[in-house]
Amino acid sequence: MIGYILRRLRGLVPTTLVIVAASFALVRLAPGSPFTSEKEIPPQIRRQLEARYGFDRPLPEQFLRYVGHLLRGDLGLSTKYPQRSVNEIIADGFPVTLTLAGVALVWALLVGITAGVIGAIRRNTIWDHAAMAAALVGISVPSFVLGPLLVLVVSLRWQLLPPAGWGDWRHVILPGLTLGTLSAAAIARLTRGGMLEVVQSDFIRTARAKGLSERLVVWRHMLRGGLLPVVSYLGPAIAGLLTGSVVVEKIFNLPGIGPYFVDAAFNRDYFLVMGIVLLDALFLLVMNLAVDIVYGLLDPRIRYR
């Protein structure tokens, strides 16, 4: 198991290098520069600005310097926010995004698994239909509709929670619900599907034959097998919550890293784009690894070599 993890981690190195090289090339291919502005900047001044970031050097040299800095953990300076380093920006924003994703995930799992289990156990009853109908709605309503709706009702109509901003627990609820609902709906459907598949399998029949109580059958045997599809969905879903927060963080004006996925590219903030891409890629890779590990814990048929 440990050996497996180490081998997987070693595999991350070339992947990461490719990602760094590709993002460096792509961001430099984009037309314009970080210093393109509506108002003309004199060439003398532009040269000074470029020198501050090392953009006056040949591209291969810039790339090597970037990789060198990267190895020392330095992600470079932002051009849009010239008083901040990319490290600082990510250190400021990542906890916010993680908190948001965490709340969304808890909400998604709580609602999703409950609805899925109810749907599977009470198959084809009104409960099942209600749960799946709700899931269908959850999947169909995009966050940029759900978010303003929640603001409208909860903040403006009922004056219960602030419509935007960051600071205390009141600020995280609406964005968390907005972000988590899509995943909740997906999880509900996956749980129900997974459970229904397991319901007819031999080991459930065995469990029942052993005389286990229905509650034990559901909780210990069915749920464990039924959650497998959910677990494989969770890895990319958690990474998706990070990128999905692009829209939600905009709507609720949260100081997370979500908006940089888009804004940094628009602003040609070279180092910030690369830093964010790298962070997201690493997160996705680690999440996938975590999913593989959890798989082994849930499914006795899977062994790591």
Added chain:
Amino acid sequence: MSLATDHEYEHIGESASIADHDILAELKRPLPPRGVARAPEPALAASGARRAERSRHGVTAGREGRNERLAMGPGQPRTTPGTDHPPCRSERPFPARAVEAPAWTRLSCGMLAHQQRWSRPQDLRSLARVVVVAVLVTTGCKPTESRFFGTTTPRHGPDELWINNGGEPEWLDPGKCSDGAGGEILWNTFAGLVQAHPATLEPMPELASRWDVSPDGRTYTFHLRPSEWSDGRPLTAHDFVYSFRRLVDPVTASKYAGNGAIFRGGAAVSRGEQAPETLGVRAIDDLTLEVQLEDPLPYFLPMLTFYSFMPIPRHLLEDLDRRGIDTALWTRPEHVVCNGPYRLTEWRFRQRMVFEKNPRYWDVANVRLERVRVAMVESATTALAMYAYGDLDWPGSNTALPAEFMDRLSRCADLQSHPYLGAYFYWINTTVRPLDDPRLRRALSLAVDRRALVTYVARGGQTPAADLVPDGLAGYRGLGLPLFDPDEARRLLAEAGYARGADVPPITVIYNTAEGHKQIAEAIQQMWREHLGIEVRLENQEWNVFLTNAGLTNFQVCRMGWTGDYADPFTFLELLASTCGNNHSNWCSPAYDRLLREANREQDRSARLAKLRAAEALALAEQPLIPLFFSSRPQLLKPYVRGFSGNQQDRHPWKYLSIDIDFDSTGPPPVDPPAATEAS
């Protein structure tokens, strides 16, 4: 020399954001633009009326029989609530019932039944529109409840003000700042030699208690009052000398180094040809500053109120340097030293800034608020929601209220609108065929119905104009060119050798991706097609791509906005000078350049204005650009905020503002006493 921030659309451009670009733009789409394009006047009028109708229904619905009224769109037969499904097509009236809490279940069922259709983008858009319109319907301005948009009770004490600044500022360093978000903060944390009157923008004494001007108008001697930095160090004329040299020094890499070109030798220093010490600025003693100008510019003092000319705490920068700290970080709250009414005490990145009254500001006795909390909300829609909820007292100068909200907001007592020193126009590339013919360019200009454009498309109370300089600006008499003359346009077209418009090769207009620009471009496309028969293609470009193409004059026609920095016609006219880096038309005229040069050397005010007027007439006869309108700045301001004056540059110093805790939203409209106290 100008701030090109183009405030009107700044949030869409510079700080590009996905919400504003795509999603909210879609959300906010107020009427089917193709309707706009098809037949400008009648259709535009009709859609305007339809919008008004909608809003009216919203208002009524909010008051009585909400369920039923909201369940149907205007002009739709009444059906039993609960049995009809909301229409989902964008052409259909909006199903505003989504608003109602008891209707949740119905909403879900409706969506289920329409699953197929809802997945189409235009349907999502129409659903999105429901949401936004619904926000409007349920918040604010219901006649029976309140005349205001959202709550009218402050969520904070009487010593505090909560505003928005539209995003993170780039620099908080007066010498380097070049964006609106930074400017808003610099104007309130630093004090320069002179300040602008909050209503008239006339220069008033600030740190300079008085000044003398030499007979030739080229040398100013400022007499400073004794004052202190926020750390207690005395502020002297030497600080100003240091700051002005630093501004133009290319090593500073200030995007606004060009502002220093008004000083003698400024242009040469910023090009690196002369040492910064040769700049025409010197300290005669600790409290006397002498400034020599390149030209006797009448707008020198108004320009001096600009943030680029605020002093820099040299001692702080040197101290940081000694301690091995990056001097670029001197404006962080842990280091910053300033001399204005407020000082930065907390800066949470992209969250908020908190400013406290600076007890060492020379005029602290007249500063009213103890604390100002500044949010950095980029999305105007989000800022509006925060305003309605009461988390903002003022969305701020850097938040442009979305055009589609204006019909609604214009009925609210907390909306005020002021003319703004900003021009919106289309550049023409004068060196490519067929646009190299001035007659064709003039035909294009005359074929734009500017009044319709402003009334039905831009909708922000803008002033339609075919002139480049606003009438009445610093005593200037505007040209008053015709706003719309399709017959003359057709005559010019024929004169240019085109019997029919269809003979003209298709013309491409570029604009940066944003809903507002798109609607204007579509309307103009339609007008040119209808009145001249010319085929027009529209091309939207991402902000950076757009700026690059504009800078290289790589276009046929290109939309642009320009914000005047000071109240003088020159701020607009310099755009067309052949030496101006912001002249994207490839048009250059030695006669025009000469007129501008002569005007700025002219001592007599009216003779100077006459020369400038002749220059404008000369340029617009050649039509290197098509002026469309002058902007206005609608502002939302909570009725309990006092001391706010409108002005042409949308500058509103916080020090004049205060909170009226006794404000009664049911009482008569508040009467604001004149805000500005003449500084002694």
